[in-house]
Every structure is written in structure tokens, then in C-alpha cells.
């Protein structure tokens with residue numbers, strides 16, 4: 001098979017690395033890719049949001065399957081356009097992608113499907129939004145309806161802060177049009193996890209759960225980022241909780257989306273809050289998480305390409321998955337200053353030494369090759385990944401690989417996996 005992966009991050013490096021192991025693969029392309037991806041795929045200089053360029057490339061090169069990494073091309077309708085040309089694609093249609101593009105749509109789908117989620121209201125009028133806040137009291141969460149680069153969620157500890165958030169979003173438009181409509185919801189307490197399932201339009205096949213670390217610094221301090229590290233499996237998502245998530249949050253949603261005329265196909269990423277064994281949905285994303293994808297690919301033992309192809313073709317019944325028993329962990333190395341402003345073009349050395357460590361592998365997120373040198377080009381730059389028979393062992397291997405890398409302009413958290421490590425130390 002000839003396969004094209006769309007994207008250039010750590011998630012796409014992990015996808016390419018896993019797909020490259022498939023016996024079904026003849027040629028793997030990645031658009032646009034990065035300095036790590038070019039070791040496993042042929043990188044093509046077409047941007048991930050250049051939908052017409054991507055469709056033309058897929059047609060000209062008789063691509064058998066396109067795998068879409070990030071949300072932006074999905075929301076732009078890349079799947080619809082590829083499929084109109086007869087090209088099989090792993091990812092949801094533009095209509096189904098509204099699940100991530102609009103929080104109001106997502107909450108209405110949950111209500112129709114009976115999915116457990118925080119009580120909410122949708123507003124286009126600031127006074128009505130404030131009445132809702134007065135009625136429900138704080139803590140309360142104010143969210144932009146549209147995508148706001150991961151910043152459109154404000155957790156408010158008192159009513160004044162919530163009124164301010166409403167004025168910022170709707171009056172001052174600090175998130176632009178994304179805040180023309182807002183969602184206000186009940187604050188949920190508990191521990192967060194991410195759950196992933198493959199969907200073929202009708203059927204759902206569970207993958208695994210992972211736990212991300214969104215805050216920039218150790219101890220979950222500092223500003224929120226795209227994710228500074230993750231591990232899988234996670235003790236918070238016991239097999240029983242994973243079953244509950246499939247029954248209450250995945251299967252009913254998929255049925256409702258099909259009934260509403262926007263069947264879902266691709267990977268469904270469900271963000272949940274778990275409290276006292278009960279999972280409640282925070283959000284759905286229409287793609288693999290980044291960096292959660294890196295740990296899923298490290299644990300996934302059976303043929304990844306075969307499974308993604310079956311999801312794209314509506315044949316998930318044919319697939320059984322096989323996983324490594326071990327825990328996988330990824331630590332993100334980011335440019336100093338991220339998620340604020342940071343320098344680009346700094347030199348990273350010794351990635352080969354990190355890759356030489358047994359059960360470790362470095363996924364590139366924001367890099368480019370310049371002759372023999374690897375340069376940092378993004379905020380999140382590397383995803384250093386390791387496996388071990390326990391979370392503590394996975395953490396030891398992963399940080400050994402981190403420490404092998406020589407990049408004075410980078411930083412990372414030193415405590416990825418701390419909740420699970422604490423549980424392991426306590427023996428529970």
C-alpha cells in the first residue's frame with residue numbers, strides 16, 4: 001500500500017514510525033513531515049492545511065490510504081475532498097469534525113446521546129450568560145464555543161471572575177470570533193485522563209487510556225500547554241472504567257452521530273474527569289492526542305496500518321489488537337520560553353545516543369535538518385519516549401534518554417507520571 005500521513009508533529013512521527021513497520025506498506029509519504037520523520041517516510045513539501053495541494057498529490061501518486069494527524073485539515077474538509085476523488089482516508093468528515101470545532105455542538109450531541117457530561121448552557125447574549133452564572137454559582141467554567149488554540153477555557157473560582165470571562169470573550173472578543181458564542185458549564189472535580197477509540201462509522205474499537213500533563217512546569221504549575229508528557233496505561237483508567245467509558249461515552253455518541261447524519265470515522269479522543277470510579281466527559285477531539293499518540297504507538301504491537309485502513313473502510317469487525325504489557329512514557333522537550341515566545345534554530349545534539357538506549361525512542365515534533373545538524377523549529381521540539389515493566393521503570397528509561405540529549409536551549413518537566421509513580425510507591 002502507498003500511504004500518505006498529513007502533519008509535522010510528534011504525533012505524526014509516531015504514526016509514521018508505527019505504520020512503517022507494517023508488512024502491507026510499500027511507500028510511506030508524509031506532508032510536510034520533519035527531520036525525524038524523514039528517517040521513516042519520504043517527506044513532501046506540502047503544508048498540512050493546503051487541502052488542494054494534498055488532494056492533488058494523493059491523486060497523482062495513487063495513494064491507497066491517507067492518514068490525517070492534526071485537526072485543522074479535518075475541519076477544512078480534507079477527508080470529504082479526498083473521498084470525493086475516491087481516495088480512502090482515515091479521519092472524520094468536516095460535518096463530524098464540528099465535534100471538536102464547536103463546544104456547543106459537542107454538548108448538544110452529548111445531551112442527545114445521554115453521555116454523562118457537566119451541566120451547561122450555550123449563550124450568544126452576555127446578560128443571559130451572567131444570569132446563568134448567578135443561578136449556578138462558582139466554581140464555574142466559561143468556554144469559547146470555537147477553537148481558541150487551547151486557551152478558550154477559563155475556570156472561575158468566583159462569580160466576579162466568571163462575569164469578567166464573559167465580558168472578555170463576548171465584549172472585548174479576546175479570542176476573536178471563537179468567543180461570539182460561549183458555553184458555561186458546571187465545574188467538575190477529579191483526575192483527568194484521555195481515552196482513545198477507533199471508529200468506522202458504526203463500530204468502535206477501544207485503543208487505550210493515557211494521562212497527559214498540560215501545565216508547563218513541575219508540580220502542574222505554570223501556563224497550560226499542548227501537553228508536556230504522557231504515559232499509558234494509567235492506573236486511574238482501570239479496565240472497569242475503560243468499559244464504562246465505552247458504554248457511556250463512546251458507543252452512544254457514535255450511534256447518535258450516525259443517526260444525526262454525520263457518522264464518525266477515524267480516531268475519537270475523549271477527555272474525561274474520573275471521580276470515585278465514575279468517568280464524566282470533558283471534551284471530544286477528532287484526532288490522536290499529542291503527545292498521547294507517542295505512547296499509544298510505543299505500546300501498540302499488532303499492525304497499526306491494517307487497523308487504520310479497516311476503520312477507514314468500515315471493517316473494524318475484522319480487527320483484533322495486540323498491545324505490549326509494559327508502560328510507555330513520553331517526556332516533551334520544549335524550547336525555553338514555550339508556551340510563550342522562544343528562539344528558533346538552536347542546535348540539538350546526541351539524539352542518536354538517546355535512541356541507542358534500549359526501549360527508548362525520540363520522536364521529533366518541531367525540528368528540521370540542516371546538513372548534519374538538527375535544528376529546533378517549534379515550541380514542543382522532541383518527544384522522548386521509553387517503555388518499562390512499571391511506571392517507575394518507564395520513567396527511569398525515559399529520563400535516561402532525555403539526559404543523553406544535548407540541547408542547552410531546551411527544557412522539560414522532570415515529574416511526568418508523578419501520580420502513577422506515587423501510587424506505585426505506595427503499592428496501591
Ligand code: AMP
Pocket residue numbers: 118141143153155185186187188189192271282283
Ligand atoms: P477542554 O478543552 O474543554 O477539555 O478544557 C481544557 C481543560 O480545562 C481540561 O483539560 C480540564 O483540565 C479543564 N476543564 C474543562 N472543563 C472543565 C470542567 N467542566 N470542570 C473542570 N475542569 C474543566
Ligand code: GLY
Pocket residue numbers: 212226227285288289290291292
Ligand atoms: N495532548 C492533548 C491534546 O492533544 O489535545
